[in-house]
Amino acid sequence: MELINCKECGRMFGSEHGELYCSKCRVNDDADFKKVREYLYDNPGATVQEVAEDTGVSETLIIKFLKQERIEIIEDGNAILSCERCSKSIKTGRYCEVCKAEIKKELAQAAKSLKESKAPKAKYHSHNK
Incomplete structure (x- = not known):
């Protein structure tokens, strides 16, 4: 259990599963x-x-x-929410569907690249006799 401060009220509480807010x-x-x-x-x-x-x-x-x-907002083209990446009007969330797909693809590529960079490198020996 980790002791953290509640993101809302600032009180300290024990967070077991990454909660950000106290009960x-x-x-x-x-x-x-x-x-x-x-x-x-x-x-x-x-x-x-x-x-x-x-x-x-x-x-x-x-x-x-x-x-x-x-x-969710019912009407299209509202002025309340916009995608945090491209500023297109959205009905719910933080990103439009296009940006969500692009972010997902970029994260998958970054994870793959990270995994490859952490993979053990093969060691080669010379067998000269």
Whole structure:
């Protein structure tokens, strides 16, 4: 178990599986997400501002849920989320599908290259008699 500070509140807690948030913040986050999800179920197409005003959940947290792909914007060409790599408008997450595919390909190539560079090199001996 590793002791880390909660990314949200700063309190120290024991993280066993790479969690970034303490249990209290995770519970609060889950409760806020549930409010947003239920609101959107009853009000599809609501704006971030409307959701924030009617649920009491901050716009920042709603945008965090969008970036985590927990919720999605309905309309195309929105001005709320854009790909962090190419700036194309997206409905959820941090990257558009094209950039996701390119990043995946680049990571696979980097992993392959790293694996090859760490592979033991063959040793050769001269057998001159």
